[in-house]
Amino acid sequence: xxxxxxxxxxxxxxxxxxxxxxxxxxxxxxxxxxxxxxxxxxxxxxxxxxxxxxxxxxxxxxxxxxxxxxxxxxxxxxxxxxxxxxxxxxxxxxxxxxxxxxxxxxxxxxxxxxxxxxxx
Numbered sequence: 001x002x003x004x005x006x007x008x009x010x011x012x013x014x015x016x017x018x019x020x021x022x023x024x025x026x027x028x029x030x031x032x033x034x035x036x037x038x039x040x041x042x043x044x045x046x047x048x049x050x051x052x053x054x055x056x057x058x059x060x061x062x063x064x065x066x067x068x069x070x071x072x073x074x075x076x077x078x079x080x081x082x083x084x085x086x087x088x089x090x091x092x093x094x095x096x097x098x099x100x101x102x103x104x105x106x107x108x109x110x111x112x113x114x115x116x117x118x119x120x
Contacts, residue, residue: 016045
């Protein structure tokens, strides 16, 4: 008695990233309105490859910037610098920005938890 191997068909995702053939390009032009996902499955191609040919903008999320870092870079651009001489000068715009920020900071004076007194 011969035993048959049981093979299970596994659906693989297409990984074909190479150049599109002329036949594929004609097909893509003809059925452009079907959408990139449908066409990628139909041609067994990578979705990004199809989107690139069709000129569909692939949206990438902008990296999240920490607001404190963004603020720091903004303040840094307000100062006038001459790095060859090692000079940094506060401009009028930087001064006005800092005056505006002063109002939003705590104005209750010195924080007593930050004072260290050496033992006698």
